[in-house]
Amino acid sequence: RICMLTTRHSPLDDRIFYKEAVSLKRVSSEIKIIAPYCRSRQIVNGIEIWGLPPEAKSQCFLWSNLYQKALRAKADVYHCHEPDSLLVGILVKNRQKAKLIYDCHEYHPEIFARRFPEKLQPFVGVVAYWAERLLCKKAVYVITVCQELAEKFRRWGNRVQLVENYAIRWPDKGFSLSISRTDLGIRPEESVGVFVGGMYRERGIYQMMDAIRILRGWGRKVKLLLVGPGVKGFLESAKAYAQAKGIAQGVVFTGKVAFTEIPSYLAMADFGLVMDYPERRKLNTVAVKVFEYMQAGLPIVASDLPANRRIIQTEQCGVLTDPLRPEKIAEAVALVLKKPDLGPKMGRRGREAFLRKYNWDQAEKRLLAVYRDL
Incomplete structure (x- = not known):
């Protein structure tokens, strides 16, 4: 049983849902995604989505909700997409036998630091860097999208697998869409x-x-x-x-x-x-x-x-x-x-x-x- 945890992404995010979750159906018959979403529960393509209130009153409320639902999932593997969802995964792991995967497809310390005034950003970035370093030690694997991030986690002693964010191959016949260049006001000569x-x-x-x-x-x-x-x-x-x-x-x-x-x-x-x-x-x-x-x-x-x-x-x-x-x-x-x-x-x-x-x-x-x- 696989449970994906995310605090920042939609459950229908291209990488999380259409790529990883759909692919993991090859190795698991039970996949859940717990994420901020407008519905409390939905099944899409055989994948169960458990929604968190997208407009949570506070970050602590979001984490608490995520923790409670993650415990209920009783998964064998928790696949976490951010440092804070990894922290929740660690807390769940301490309560039940489970393995953690940290899927880092963003430069999280840098992104987090940018939320603060410019003078504070270097300090906040260092704190976030060390927090991520400590948290990811609890993961059995770190998955990432580029060589620079992969090398960072290898230096920290993690087992790392590079899983690039390549595009999904579309059906040979393509997808149908009832809209044309003319509908968008684009002339043939443009x-x-x-x-x-x-x-x-x-x-x-x-x-x-x-x-x-x-x-x-x-x-x-x-x-x-x-x-x-x-x-x-x-x-x-x-x-x-x-x-x-x-x-x-x-x-x-x-x-x-x-x-x-x-x-x-x-x-x-x-x-x-x-x-x-x-x-x-x-x-x-x-x-x-x-x-x-x-x-x-x-x-x-x-x-x-x-x-x-x-x-x-x-x-x-x-x-x-x-x-x-x-x-x-x-x-x-x-x-x-x-x-x-x-x-x-x-x-x-x-x-x-x-x-x-x-x-x-x-x-x-x-x-x-x-x-x-x-």
Whole structure:
């Protein structure tokens, strides 16, 4: 019996549900996910979801609720996705015989420190670093998504397995979606750049919009398709920015869409955009959207960061640029669109590389190996 614990993610998070939980059905007939959710209990694809109140009055209330439900789950393995859910897992482990897995797919100390005033961030980061180090000693395995994190946990003496956040292979026939470019106000002659994922300032959304404004100023018929939700208030701010800059007609916001609809939105595009700012936590991790763009056969215009560089230069599937300079982003997009055969060639190379090695089927083998080794 496997029970996943998370305090920060939706139970239907792409990695937690669609990748890991679905894959773990191969080794377990009983899988539960306890997470903040709008329903108290639901079964999806044979996986049981136990919801925590998403708007908990306090963090202590959330932890208490998680602890009580985790005890009731009576699992053999508790698979924890954050340091605080790992702490809850440790408390449960002390009450019953169970094994703990810590699945670290974020730079948690850095993320936690950013909630505090800038002067306090170094101190808070150090405290969070040591807290994570102490907690993860109780896990029989640490799973992570990139080599830098894997090396950190190996230095701490943990057994570590790298399970990259590669994209799931879509059905050969794709997913049906009753929407078209015309429905989104995209004309046949317009080239479309797409961004998929959660939106906030450090994802380079404003720079992308400015790049589209520059391209349209150069006479390029191009539109930006932004697919996904924003953090609180961000979409409203981004729409107001587009209006103020006079490019509202050149930007389409879809809001949150179902996981199964993403391939159809990518099918409308001519190139994919990944403009993460050069923050430390972004330097060595590759956004899952890179692999989704590769699967869709789209050329990629991405931030020139080490992790992106390793894949995009190696596979020759896109162009790297400075994510903080809209004119450089515009030049990179213009390069991809300039020669009719360049973008499609990059897209084909990316898709071939995805099918060969950057898909979830490959990462799944390493996840299942962890559970078979318990």
